[in-house]
Amino acid sequence: MDLKAVEKLAGFLNKEILDLGTVDPEYTVTRATWRNRDKVIVFRVKGREWVTGYSNLVTRRHDIYRLFNVRSDEELYRLMEKALNNPIHLEKDDFEKYFKRVDGLLDVLPFIKYYREDGGYYLTSSVFIACYETYCNSSFHRVMYHSNEKATVRIVPRHLHYIVGRRHEEGGDAPVALVLGLNPFQELAAAMNPPLGVFEVGVGAALGGGSKVVETPLFKIPVPADSSIIVEGFITRDRDREGPFTDILMLVDQERWEPVFKPLAVYVSREESPVFHAIVPGSWEHQFLMGFPREPIIYSAVKRSVPGVKSVRLTEGGSGWLNAVISIKQSSPGEAKLAGLAAVSAHPSIKHIFVVDEDIDVDDPLMIEWAMATRMKGSSDIIVLRDVKGSTLDPRSSEGVGDKVIFIAVKPWGEPWDKYRRVGVP
Numbered sequence: 001m002d003l004k005a006v007e008k009l010a011g012f013l014n015k016e017i018l019d020l021g022t023v024d025p026e027y028t029v030t031r032a033t034w035r036n037r038d039k040v041i042v043f044r045v046k047g048r049e050w051v052t053g054y055s056n057l058v059t060r061r062h063d064i065y066r067l068f069n070v071r072s073d074e075e076l077y078r079l080m081e082k083a084l085n086n087p088i089h090l091e092k093d094d095f096e097k098y099f100k101r102v103d104g105l106l107d108v109l110p111f112i113k114y115y116r117e118d119g120g121y122y123l124t125s126s127v128f129i130a131c132y133e134t135y136c137n138s139s140f141h142r143v144m145y146h147s148n149e150k151a152t153v154r155i156v157p158r159h160l161h162y163i164v165g166r167r168h169e170e171g172g173d174a175p176v177a178l179v180l181g182l183n184p185f186q187e188l189a190a191a192m193n194p195p196l197g198v199f200e201v202g203v204g205a206a207l208g209g210g211s212k213v214v215e216t217p218l219f220k221i222p223v224p225a226d227s228s229i230i231v232e233g234f235i236t237r238d239r240d241r242e243g244p245f246t247d248i249l250m251l252v253d254q255e256r257w258e259p260v261f262k263p264l265a266v267y268v269s270r271e272e273s274p275v276f277h278a279i280v281p282g283s284w285e286h287q288f289l290m291g292f293p294r295e296p297i298i299y300s301a302v303k304r305s306v307p308g309v310k311s312v313r314l315t316e317g318g319s320g321w322l323n324a325v326i327s328i329k330q331s332s333p334g335e336a337k338l339a340g341l342a343a344v345s346a347h348p349s350i351k352h353i354f355v356v357d358e359d360i361d362v363d364d365p366l367m368i369e370w371a372m373a374t375r376m377k378g379s380s381d382i383i384v385l386r387d388v389k390g391s392t393l394d395p396r397s398s399e400g401v402g403d404k405v406i407f408i409a410v411k412p413w414g415e416p417w418d419k420y421r422r423v424g425v426p
Contacts, residue, residue: 001183001228003042003273006054009184010040013063015056022046025121026113029055033280043278045110051229051274053110058184059284061363064292067184068208073311077296080207084194084296087202088211090222095214098225099267104148106263109180109229111145114281115246119255121145122245123180124286125277127190128153129201129221130176130235132163136222138190138200140290143178143261144242151261152242153235156392159196164235164259173234175219178261180276181228181269185209187277192293218264228274233263247393248290249319250282282319291320294347301346302326306339313362314347322351322394325362333413337383340406349391353406359422360409371409375420381408 010017018036020043023029032041033055041055058064070076102108111121123143130137137159144152155161160176167174182190182204189204201224205211212225218232242258268274279286291314299312308329315323324347326339336355343353356362356371376382383406392400411420 001181001226001275002269002271003052003275005183005226006040006042006052006057006275009057009067013040013057013066015040015063017042019043022049025111027115029053029112029278030114030280033278033283033285037284041278045112048108048110050108051110051268051276053112053276053278055278055280056283056285057277058288061288064288073295073299077299077312080192080293080296081300083189083203083206084192084198086206087198088205090199090202090205090213091211092222093212093214093225095217095267098214098270099230100270101217102266102268105231105266106145106151107148108266109231110276110278111143112278117244117246117252119144119241119244123178123276124279124281125180125182125187127179127182127187128160128176128235129179129223130160130163130174131221132166135197136199136201137163137196138179138186138204139193140187140190142245144245146240149262150240151263152240152258153261154242154245154256154258155235158193162196167235168237173236173262175221176233176235176261177216177219177221177223178231178233178263179223179227179229180231181274182224182277183209183226186224187289188293191289192297216267226269228269228271228276230267231263232265232267233261236260236262246281248282248286248321249393249395251393251395253393284316287314287316287320294349298324298326298343298346298350302328302339302342305342306335307331308335308358309339310358311362312343315365317365318352321349322391323354324350324352325354325356325368327356327358327360327362328410329358330410330413336408336410337406340383340408344385344388344404344406348389349393351390351394351402351404353404355406355408355410357410368409370422372407375411376407376409377412382406383408 164174185207186204213222243255
């Protein structure tokens with residue numbers, strides 16, 4: 001993407017642009033983002049004015065609806081499920097046609113410190129693309145600056161972790177491409193976590209992100225041709241300090257020892273105005289980019305056994321990650337419990353699941369609480385799953401192992417609706 005593409009998307013989403021001009025790399029972007037949910041923030045980091053930053057592009061559900069030109073959750077989930085199952089074949093083009101190498105390494109990039117509690121300056125929208133044998137993976141990983149030639153990368157045990165581990169087991173460092181300035185379809189795809197072997201860039205292309213890729217000069221790693229910035233380098237076997245860092249729950253993730261990223265070359269799009277995405281940790285945009293792609297996965301898993309599923313929502317109160325609400329139209333006894341269990345399997349980080357009837361608005365916390373107050377019986381409708389693998393972000397877990405709770409707040413099967421139907425206001 002370039003600045004014109006950001007401006008075009010903002011207009012398409014009916015969002016005003018707030019240009020901050022040149023800003024200090026500490027806290028200014030964070031304050032502006034939190035104070036202006038419905039404005040796209042544009043800025044340049046002092047000393048790195050050659051690239052424009054943006055934030056707050058997608059902050060509400062209707063932004064995603066408009067982006068995909070859909071009118072309902074079900075329509076959007078079907079579209080995303082289709083893209084997951086049918087990634088587009090990627091077309092290779094010439095790297096030199098789209099990118100040029102620039103002098104410098106990490107010092108030319110716009111690292112930002114977002115909160116006082118953070119241990120350093122970060123790139124928060126960095127997507128790493130890595131390949132092993134016949135498959136490639138594209139996924140988000142935050143990057144903490146150490147020096148011009150060194151950064152640390154937070155890598156949780158998912159696909160990049162596996163690829164890097166295999167490379168290290170073979171005695172070498174893992175070649176990767178750090179990519180900034182992806183279009184929103186590719187960003188959503190990078191957050192979707194399909195099975196290993198399904199390349200997220202092909203999924204992003206199927207969503208509408210363009211099918212052209214170019215292979216990086218050093219390692220021949222395929223990256224989207226419309227990216228803004230590419231950094232080729234190695235994830236080494238060395239480790240160094242990463243964090244503390246404010247996570248999606250607005251809690252401080254502890255300091256860890258994480259893999260070291262060693263950059264070798266920086267390339268910039270030949271477009272006139274390269275951009276990078278400043279995803280403010282814990283913000284609505286962070287929740288949508290990290291959490292929303294899990295919703296169609298949960299929906300699909302639930303629908304296999306509960307055909308009457310209507311909506312899935314990872315709630316704002318759960319930071320778009322830990323708490324989910326599932327609404328269903330019951331057609332047989334026991335379906336509500338099955339829906340909750342399917343959600344646990346589909347999104348392992350989930351902590352609390354609330355299953356409600358189709359008449360309950362999953363976006364209205366008061367209606368969800370009302371369903372719990374009137375349709376739930378504690379002794380039979382609360383299921384506790386103890387010591388299950390979950391999210392390392394959950395402060396009540398131990399190394400990511402904790403309890404999961406399913407709340408069944410639906411009309412008991414076989415009882416008359418009249419006993420549980422909410423009276424409408426005349």
